[in-house]
Amino acid sequence: MKYQSTRGQEEKVTASKAILMGLTSDGGLFVPTTIPQYNINQENFLTQSYQELAYDIMGLWLDDFTEKELKECIEKAYDDKFSTDLIAPLKKVGADYYLELFHGPTLAFKDMALSILPYLMTTSLKKQGIKNEVVILTATSGDTGKAAMEGFADVSGTKIIVFYPKNGVSQIQEKQMLTQKGDNTFVVGINGNFDDAQSKVKELFGDLDLAKDLAKENYQFSSANSINIGRLVPQIVYYFYAYQQLVNKKEITLGEEINFVVPTGNFGNILAGFYAKQMGLPINKLICASNKNNVLTEFFKSGTYNKNRDFYVTNSPSMDILISSNLERLLYYIVEKDTTRLKELITSLSSEGNYHLSEDEYRKLSDFISGFATEEEVEQTVQSVFENDKYVIDPHTAVAKKVLDDVRDNTKAVIVSTASSFKFPDCLLGKETSEDAINQLHEKTGLEIPKPIKDLEHAVSREEIIVEVDDMKQTVLNLLDVK
Numbered sequence: 001m002k003y004q005s006t007r008g009q010e011e012k013v014t015a016s017k018a019i020l021m022g023l024t025s026d027g028g029l030f031v032p033t034t035i036p037q038y039n040i041n042q043e044n045f046l047t048q049s050y051q052e053l054a055y056d057i058m059g060l061w062l063d064d065f066t067e068k069e070l071k072e073c074i075e076k077a078y079d080d081k082f083s084t085d086l087i088a089p090l091k092k093v094g095a096d097y098y099l100e101l102f103h104g105p106t107l108a109f110k111d112m113a114l115s116i117l118p119y120l121m122t123t124s125l126k127k128q129g130i131k132n133e134v135v136i137l138t139a140t141s142g143d144t145g146k147a148a149m150e151g152f153a154d155v156s157g158t159k160i161i162v163f164y165p166k167n168g169v170s171q172i173q174e175k176q177m178l179t180q181k182g183d184n185t186f187v188v189g190i191n192g193n194f195d196d197a198q199s200k201v202k203e204l205f206g207d208l209d210l211a212k213d214l215a216k217e218n219y220q221f222s223s224a225n226s227i228n229i230g231r232l233v234p235q236i237v238y239y240f241y242a243y244q245q246l247v248n249k250k251e252i253t254l255g256e257e258i259n260f261v262v263p264t265g266n267f268g269n270i271l272a273g274f275y276a277k278q279m280g281l282p283i284n285k286l287i288c289a290s291n292k293n294n295v296l297t298e299f300f301k302s303g304t305y306n307k308n309r310d311f312y313v314t315n316s317p318s319m320d321i322l323i324s325s326n327l328e329r330l331l332y333y334i335v336e337k338d339t340t341r342l343k344e345l346i347t348s349l350s351s352e353g354n355y356h357l358s359e360d361e362y363r364k365l366s367d368f369i370s371g372f373a374t375e376e377e378v379e380q381t382v383q384s385v386f387e388n389d390k391y392v393i394d395p396h397t398a399v400a401k402k403v404l405d406d407v408r409d410n411t412k413a414v415i416v417s418t419a420s421s422f423k424f425p426d427c428l429l430g431k432e433t434s435e436d437a438i439n440q441l442h443e444k445t446g447l448e449i450p451k452p453i454k455d456l457e458h459a460v461s462r463e464e465i466i467v468e469v470d471d472m473k474q475t476v477l478n479l480l481d482v483k
């Protein structure tokens with residue numbers, strides 16, 4: 001199995017090379033030459049642990065990793081840094097099922113992929129015989145940055161620089177990043193929003209002069225953003241795992257189709273669901289749930305993607321995005337791998353800020369349903385789920401719950417739950433974050449305060465670095481001490 005560019009460049013590379021490169025050299029995203037198949041009727045599907053299932057699913061995608069290499073990566077990633085042996089438990093609450101992806105070290109679903117990515121990367125370096133140090137450059141809307149730093153901290157042969165919008169993340173997210181340990185981790189606030197940060201990071205990846213300067217010091221860039229297949233592939237696992245748990249709990253029969261509703265920003269998580277369906281998991285609809293930044297809702301309803309609209313900072317900040325990078329991979333299938341057509345759409349997006357699918361193309365989006373929730377609806381949903389079911393959800397998960405309530409049909413649906421409410425306590429408490437919000441949430445719900453949050457209280461913040469978007473390149477050079 002090989003990986004190739006969504007934009008048509010001929011070169012095909014192995015999984016380990018694709019993981020190190022992040023983006024393809026023509027600026028596209030890596031996609032597999034064929035999508036591997038997994039048969040859920042095979043004997044051991046229902047009895048496997050998370051780690052065993054991860055090995056089977058990921059092994060199909062990362063087929064140049066040896067059994068020993070991949071098993072080692074999985075063992076180091078999904079260990080007791082997760083607060084439950086199940087890693088991704090499924091909870092039944094009223095008529096709903098929640099797939100809880102927030103039991104990792106940073107209490108958000110990004111841990112599912114970012115706890116394994118550093119090991120996939122260092123293994124890939126060895127496989128490719130590369131002696132350079134990898135520099136991870138990442139733009140974050142809050143959760144990726146912390147989860148990436150946590151994953152890469154003190155992993156030898158790596159350095160990580162995280163850029164975040166100074167006014168676009170929650171207080172707790174910012175404190176989590178500023179208190180990160182690890183001499184190889186750097187965090188920089190920018191005066192701009194997430195899309196500014198992400199566009200600039202993409203530009204730096206493509207900057208050949210910068211690459212040359214870094215190479216002189218034996219550095220090379222890679223990306224920990226969700227465009228990296230090393231992020232995407234680990235996320236496919238938990239769709240299968242959710243399904244396995246539903247069957248084992250006798251909520252569905254093996255083979256029955258279900259829906260997933262996914263709170264979506266950069267289109268990474270839900271794209272993994274799309275690949276799970278393509279691999280053979282019985283999924284009827286993937287429900288794409290957005291917040292007030294509802295560019296994707298409109299896209300799935302009309303076939304027009306239009307980023308020319310106001311950008312809102314909302315109470316589900318990790319979904320405040322106008323350019324969903326991973327959508328390019330879905331488009332690749334929608335245009336039936338016609339890379340000339342794909343480039344037309346992408347060019348239109350960068351020059352006009354929008355593109356329109358043809359009628360034929362639009363019809364191919366039928367795997368998806370879309371909807372969005374306003375900030376008020378999110379707050380109401382967090383509160384009503386708690387009042388009715390004594391279950392506590394975070395605002396991102398609430399976006400998904402609200403959209404599911406709007407579009408629900410007779411198919412059983414799993415809500416993909418992406419963060420712990422302790423990261424975003426305001427919605428349930430119904431006010432602006434106060435210093436004491438964590439304790440108040442604990443008292444109101446009776447839930448134990450997660451250890452990573454408890455530890456924050458006494459952690460010492462590093463000195464803040466805040467720069468203009470235009471100074472990001474110089475900041476990278478300074479931090480790496482490259483002249």
Ligand SMILES: *Cc1c(COP(=O)(O)O)cnc(C)c1O
Nearest residue numbers: 143265266267268269318418419
């Ligand atoms: C990143 C994130 C999302 C959005 O995931 P995408 O893969 O970008 O669509 C949703 N919820 C939380 C809590 C997140 O951190």
